[in-house]
Amino acid sequence: MTTLDQKIEQYAELAVTVGVNIQKDQTLVLNAPVASADFVRLVAKKAYEQGAKNVHVEWHDDDLTRIRYDMAPLESFHEFPEWKARGFEEMAENGAAYMTIKATDPDLLSGVDGEKIAAANKASGQAMNTFRTYIQSDKVSWLVISAPSQAWAEKVFPEAKGEEAMNKLWEAILETVRVNTEDPVAEWKQHDENLQTKARFLTEKNYTKLHFQAPGTDLEIELPDNHIWIGGGGPNKDGVHFVANMPTEEVFTAPKADGVNGTVSNTKPLNYGGNLIDNFTLTFKDGKVVDFKAEQGEETLKNLLDSDEGAKRLGEVALVPHGSPISQSGILFYNTLYDENASNHIALGSAYPTNLKGGADMNKEELEQAGLNVSITHVDFMIGSGDMNIDGVKADGSTEPVFRNGEWAV
Amino acid sequence: MTTLDQKIEQYAELAVTVGVNIQKDQTLVLNAPVASADFVRLVAKKAYEQGAKNVHVEWHDDDLTRIRYDMAPLESFHEFPEWKARGFEEMAENGAAYMTIKATDPDLLSGVDGEKIAAANKASGQAMNTFRTYIQSDKVSWLVISAPSQAWAEKVFPEAKGEEAMNKLWEAILETVRVNTEDPVAEWKQHDENLQTKARFLTEKNYTKLHFQAPGTDLEIELPDNHIWIGGGGPNKDGVHFVANMPTEEVFTAPKADGVNGTVSNTKPLNYGGNLIDNFTLTFKDGKVVDFKAEQGEETLKNLLDSDEGAKRLGEVALVPHGSPISQSGILFYNTLYDENASNHIALGSAYPTNLKGGADMNKEELEQAGLNVSITHVDFMIGSGDMNIDGVKADGSTEPVFRNGEWAV
Numbered sequence: 107m108t109t110l111d112q113k114i115e116q117y118a119e120l121a122v123t124v125g126v127n128i129q130k131d132q133t134l135v136l137n138a139p140v141a142s143a144d145f146v147r148l149v150a151k152k153a154y155e156q157g158a159k160n161v162h163v164e165w166h167d168d169d170l171t172r173i174r175y176d177m178a179p180l181e182s183f184h185e186f187p188e189w190k191a192r193g194f195e196e197m198a199e200n201g202a203a204y205m206t207i208k209a210t211d212p213d214l215l216s217g218v219d220g221e222k223i224a225a226a227n228k229a230s231g232q233a234m235n236t237f238r239t240y241i242q243s244d245k246v247s248w249l250v251i252s253a254p255s256q257a258w259a260e261k262v263f264p265e266a267k268g269e270e271a272m273n274k275l276w277e278a279i280l281e282t283v284r285v286n287t288e289d290p291v292a293e294w295k296q297h298d299e300n301l302q303t304k305a306r307f308l309t310e311k312n313y314t315k316l317h318f319q320a321p322g323t324d325l326e327i328e329l330p331d332n333h334i335w336i337g338g339g340g341p342n343k344d345g346v347h348f349v350a351n352m353p354t355e356e357v358f359t360a361p362k363a364d365g366v367n368g369t370v371s372n373t374k375p376l377n378y379g380g381n382l383i384d385n386f387t388l389t390f391k392d393g394k395v396v397d398f399k400a401e402q403g404e405e406t407l408k409n410l411l412d413s414d415e416g417a418k419r420l421g422e423v424a425l426v427p428h429g430s431p432i433s434q435s436g437i438l439f440y441n442t443l444y445d446e447n448a449s450n451h452i453a454l455g456s457a458y459p460t461n462l463k464g465g466a467d468m469n470k471e472e473l474e475q476a477g478l479n480v481s482i483t484h485v486d487f488m489i490g491s492g493d494m495n496i497d498g499v500k501a502d503g504s505t506e507p508v509f510r511n512g513e514w515a516v
Numbered sequence: 517m518t519t520l521d522q523k524i525e526q527y528a529e530l531a532v533t534v535g536v537n538i539q540k541d542q543t544l545v546l547n548a549p550v551a552s553a554d555f556v557r558l559v560a561k562k563a564y565e566q567g568a569k570n571v572h573v574e575w576h577d578d579d580l581t582r583i584r585y586d587m588a589p590l591e592s593f594h595e596f597p598e599w600k601a602r603g604f605e606e607m608a609e610n611g612a613a614y615m616t617i618k619a620t621d622p623d624l625l626s627g628v629d630g631e632k633i634a635a636a637n638k639a640s641g642q643a644m645n646t647f648r649t650y651i652q653s654d655k656v657s658w659l660v661i662s663a664p665s666q667a668w669a670e671k672v673f674p675e676a677k678g679e680e681a682m683n684k685l686w687e688a689i690l691e692t693v694r695v696n697t698e699d700p701v702a703e704w705k706q707h708d709e710n711l712q713t714k715a716r717f718l719t720e721k722n723y724t725k726l727h728f729q730a731p732g733t734d735l736e737i738e739l740p741d742n743h744i745w746i747g748g749g750g751p752n753k754d755g756v757h758f759v760a761n762m763p764t765e766e767v768f769t770a771p772k773a774d775g776v777n778g779t780v781s782n783t784k785p786l787n788y789g790g791n792l793i794d795n796f797t798l799t800f801k802d803g804k805v806v807d808f809k810a811e812q813g814e815e816t817l818k819n820l821l822d823s824d825e826g827a828k829r830l831g832e833v834a835l836v837p838h839g840s841p842i843s844q845s846g847i848l849f850y851n852t853l854y855d856e857n858a859s860n861h862i863a864l865g866s867a868y869p870t871n872l873k874g875g876a877d878m879n880k881e882e883l884e885q886a887g888l889n890v891s892i893t894h895v896d897f898m899i900g901s902g903d904m905n906i907d908g909v910k911a912d913g914s915t916e917p918v919f920r921n922g923e924w925a926v
Contacts, residue, residue, distance in 0.1 A: 131589075140550040140575060147579050154587035161584065162597070165550060165575035169557050174571065177564035179541075187572070189603035196599050 110276060115148060117251075117285050120352070122152040124294045124339075125249035126203040127348045130157035133202040135194070139209050140167045142253045146207065162197065164190075168214050168255065175218040183225035186233040194237040201344070203247040211257030212440035215380025223379050224409035231413065231482030242484075243459045243466040244340060247348035252279060252443055261440055282353040282432050282444060298349060301337030305357045307516070308335040308425075315499035316423065316508065318370065318450075320491055322387060327423050327452075328365025330477030332463040335359045340460070353432060355447040358424035360461035363479035364393035366420050370452070374438065374445050374488035381406040382440075383487075393419045393479075395454075410454065416481025422453035422461075428492045428512030442486050450490030450509070455483040520686060523695050525558060527661075530693065530762070532562040534704045534749075535659035536613040537758045540567035543612040545604070549619050550577045552663045556617065572607065574600075578624055578665065585628040593635035596643040604647040611754070613657040621667030622850035625790025633789050634819035641823065641892030652894075653869045653876040654750060657758035662689060662853055671850055692763040692842050692854060708759060711747030715767045717926070718745040718835075725909035726833065726918065728780065728860075730901055732797060737833050737862075738775025740887030742873040745769045750870070763842060765857040768834035770871035773889035774803035776830050780862065784848065784855050784898035791816040792850075793897075803829045803889075805864075820864065826891025832863035832871075838902045838922030852896050860900030860919070865893040 108116075122128050134153045138146045150161040174182070198204070215223060231238075241248050259271035266274055280286055284293045312333075318325040337357035339349035367390055375384035386400035386407055395418040400407045411418050426433070426449055433448035457478040459465035465473060470480050496509035507515035518526075532538050544563045548556045560571040584592070608614070625633060641648075651658050669681035676684055690696055694703045722743075728735040747767035749759035777800055785794035793813035798805050805828045810817045821828050836843070836859055843858035867888040869875035875883060880890050906919035917925035 140553050143550050143577060143579075147577070147583060150580055150583050151587065154583065158588070160588055160592045160595070161580070163575075163577070163580060165573075165577075167553060167557070167573070167575075169553075170560055170571070170573060173557060173560050173564065177561065178568070178570055182570045185570070187603060187607075189599055189606050193597060193599035193603070197597075 110273060113280050113285050114145065114276065116290055117280055117283060118145065118148040118152045120283065120285065120290050120294065121205065121249060121251050122149060122156055124291060125251065125349050125352050126205050126247045127346055128153050128156045128158050128203055129346060131159045133160045133162060133197060133200070134158050135197055135202050135204045136161060136163045136207065137205070138163060138165060138207040139255065140165050141255050142207055142209050145253045149205065149207075162202070168211055168257070172214055172218075175215060175222055180219070180222055180225065183222045184229055186229040188233055191233040191237060194234065195240065198237060198240045198246045201246065203348070204241065205249045205251065208250065208252045208441065208443060209255035209258060210380060211255060212261050212377045212382065213257070213380065216382070218380070220405050220409050223381070223406070224412065227379060227483065228413055235482060238456070239459070242456065245343050245466070247342045247346055248350055249348065249352065250350065250443055251283075251352045252441060254279065258441070262437060278435065278437055278439075281435065282447070294349070298338035301354065301357060302339075305335040305337035308357060308359070309333075311498060312501065313498040314501055315365075317497040317499065317505070318489070318494065319496075320489070320494040322371030323369065323489060323494070325366070325368040325370045325390070327420065328362040329359060330362045330462065332476070333359045334461050334463060336458070336461060343466070351443060351447070353444065353447050355430045355432060356424040356426045356451075358422050358461070360457035360478050361420040361423050361452070362393065362477045363419045363457070363474070365477070366390040366393045370489055372487050372489060373491045374449060375402070375440070376485070376487040377440050377442065378403070378406055378410055378485060383407045383410075395419070410483070410485060413455070413483045414481055416479050417455050417483050419454070419479045419481070420452050421455045421457035421479040421481065421484055422486065424451050424486075425496070425509065426450055426490060427514050428490060428494070445488055446486045449488040450494060450496070451486050451488045453484055453486040455479070455481040455485055520683060523690050524555065524686065526695050526700055527690055527693060528555065528558040528562045530695065530700055530704065531615065531659060531661050532559060532566055534701060535661065535759050535762050536615050536657045537756055538563050538566045538568050538613055539756060541569045543570045543572060543607060543610070544568050545607055545612050545614045546571060546573045546617065547615070548573060548575060548617040549665065550575050551665050552617055552619050555663045559615065559617075572612070578621055578667070582624055582628075585625060585632055590629070590632055590635065593632045594639055596639040598643055601643040601647060604644065605650065608647060608650045608656045611656065613758070614651065615659045615661065618660065618662045618851065618853060619665035619668060620790060621665060622671050622787045622792065623667070623790065626792070628790070630815050630819050633791070633816070634822065637789060637893065638823055645892055648866070649869070652866065655753050655876075657752045657756055658760055659758065659762065660760065660853055661693075661762050662851060664689065668850070672847060688845065688847055688849075691845065692857070704759070708748040711764065711767060712749075715745040715747035718767060718769070719743075721908060722911065723908040724911055725775075727907040727909065727915070728899070728904065729906075730899070730904040732781030733779065733899060733904070735776070735778040735780045735800070737830065738772040739769060740772045740872065742886070743769045744871050744873060746868070746871060753876070761853060761857070763854065763857050765840040765842060766834040766836045766861075768832050768871070770867035770888050771830040771833050771862070772803070772887045773829050773867070773884070775887070776800040776803045780899055782897050782899060783901045784859060785812070785850070786895070786897040787850050787852065788813070788816055788820055788895060793817045793820075805829070820893070820895060823865075823893045824891055826889050827865050827893050829864070829889045829891070830862050831865045831867035831889040831891065831894055832896065834861050834896070835906070835919065836860055836900060837924050838900060838904070855898055856896045859898040860904060860906075861896050861898045863894055863896040865889070865891040865895055
């Protein structure tokens with residue numbers, strides 16, 4: 107019988123070896139909340155065991171974030187420390203690997219002045235733009251994982267409290283990342299290979315368009331010439347294989363920035379910067395959102411769409427069968443990392459250059475020229491359900507089923 | 517009856533208002549351990565209440581520091597993130613105030629490879645050199661305080677454990693910073709004025725030399741022309757009054773870098789980067805350490821002296837009566853902030869430019885020319901006791917008693 111502590115240690119090891127796949131003498135940069143200090147120390151130990159030269163931790167704290175939003179003046183949020191953004195770029199240029207541990211309370215920013223949030227997101231988006239292009243083009247190995255925080259755990263399991271809720275969320279997370287299997291590393295290698303195979307299949311299909319149909323959704327998404335579907339891990343610019351999300355159940359590609367038409371409705375709430383947006387509908391014309399409404403968080407949605415021009419267009423379309431383990435768990439995590447892997451989803455904002463042949467070496471103008479969306483933001487939201495059908499349209503205009511009733515039809 | 521929580525809150529307020537004396541729309545930069553997160557949040561709230569624009573926290577973690585020293589390769593310690601040093605400079609140039617919260621386990625680095633520690637201190641010393649000159653010349657407001665950590669508290673109160681030890685150390689700290697009085701702010705203003713008065717008196721005396729005599733100590737320290745004694749708070753370059761240490765019981769000035777002769781023995785252990793050096797003696801000739809021995813930590817002492825040329829010379833001489841409250845508490849804090857305020861002390865390494873008339877506007881060469889020591893390090897150690905006598909030598913060669921039996925004689 108493996109104890110929870112042992113499983114958490116396996117998880118830390120999986121993140122370091124299979125996730126960022128740390129190399130000897132490499133620096134690991136960890137973004138983590140102070141409340142996850144125990145887990146951070148565990149990850150650091152595993153990284154050093156693998157030969158890491160240094161583990162640099164950039165800490166943050168939910169409570170301080172909230173205190174700042176409540177008490178600091180608006181002008182404070184228009185500023186972002188440029189030197190820190192330069193530091194992230196510099197470490198990336200020197201070949202560091204990046205791991206982010208997300209544990210944010212989904213309700214952290216509820217009730218906070220939306221203008222402050224929008225200003226903060228814009229300031230960090232602009233300052234961190236170069237670093238984000240490094241991440242999105244897989245210049246470096248990177249990984250996003252989560253660890254429970256008490257507030258988040260109590261949100262997901264409202265009937266539990268304190269340590270009980272934390273332990274339940276740990277178990278749920280460990281289940282999604284396959285640590286509850288006999289050989290998690292072997293499981294991950296098989297799973298990774300399956301996703302890569304599915305992605306290659308779709309890339310070869312070379313659909314010109316996908317047509318999504320479900321209650322509240324009738325959306326056509328054109329795909330650019332030379333688009334690539336990605337699933338599972340892939341190589342960074344030095345050829346080191348890494349897996350950027352744990353869990354990951356999706357295969358995804360880039361939409362054509364001016365080729366999205368129709369209406370789409372979300373099927374799970376979107377947690378944006380700590381605020382929930384739910385029961386919302388977006389209407390697109392020639393790629394751009396021309397109408398929107400939301401029963402919850404409409405103001406937040408408006409701020410998101412106003413981040414910049416690219417925030418009104420799509421940058422990702424991702425396919426996840428409704429029968430995926432996370433979906434079947436029935437747990438709403440209020441955390442995109444899990445919820446997006448339970449459902450077909452699309453993203454407002456920038457596209458991944460790696461979703462285009464040669465895209466990783468293109469600059470902003472070349473990517474736009476090739477049909478990809480460029481933005482300071484990238485926000486996923488969930489549109490999948492057991493009622494969703496997706497057709498693939500081929501170059502000759504013929505269609506074939508890709509999804510039926512929320513499951514792969516290919 | 518004031519509860520411990522209420523007193524801790526008063527302490528946070530005292531640090532923000534009397535210590536760094538935060539101004540409206542100013543940024544507060546906090547250096548703090550993740551283990552002190554609760555206290556950090558309290559300080560942040562007090563800063564925002566006073567109108568701070570932003571509170572930027574640079575976190576660190578004792579456990580991660582130790583994991584790194586134990587597991588990372590030596591070459592890792594020759595590097596320091598230059599971008600972070602530039603960030604500290606940039607925030608200072610934009611007028612930020614700096615507060616450091618020290619809570620380090622005194623035994624944190626015991627048994628760690630001294631070469632790693634020396635490399636790390638040298639790398640950070642060099643990278644942070646410009647920022648240190650900003651601090652040492654009072655370009656910005658700055659403050660060093662402490663908060664208990666469990667390991668430190670159990671070291672100071674070995675008979676107690678866990679929360680009991682933490683609470684005992686909190687009470688001891690709060691006592692030293694006068695929070696246990698009816699009106700801590702008024703107490704501080706009076707105390708600050710007393711120290712300033714004593715400093716003005718010594719500056720006017722304009723001694724050319726101090727002669728220290730005690731068991732194991734017979735040391736002559738020349739003072740440079742135009743030296744200034746400092747005690748209590750003072751103005752930053754914008755004229756804002758701040759108090760750099762809480763507690764503070766000392767008045768101090770700069771020695772003449774080439775004018776120190778004789779032998780000195782420590783009276784309390786020196787905690788250098790987490791390693792203790794104790795029962796040590798230094799012999800000076802023309803300002804430079806020409807011989808040294810230590811019963812404990814001799815290797816650490818050697819590494820300290822080898823940091824650079826200036827590490828072998830004195831940069832500070834400070835007077836504290838043996839009857840000071842911290843001395844009388846009889847508590848050995850294993851933390852220079854407290855222990856130096858219990859005892860006469862001197863420091864190896866750089867002198868404070870503010871201890872020289874016009875020094876804050878001088879560059880490194882001008883300071884050296886004026887007789888001040890320059891170094892990448894500054895390490896205080898305690899030499900005072902109830903047996904110490906100090907004579908002041910005037911320009912005409914006459915002497916007068918400054919200290920007798922550890923107490924002020926003037």
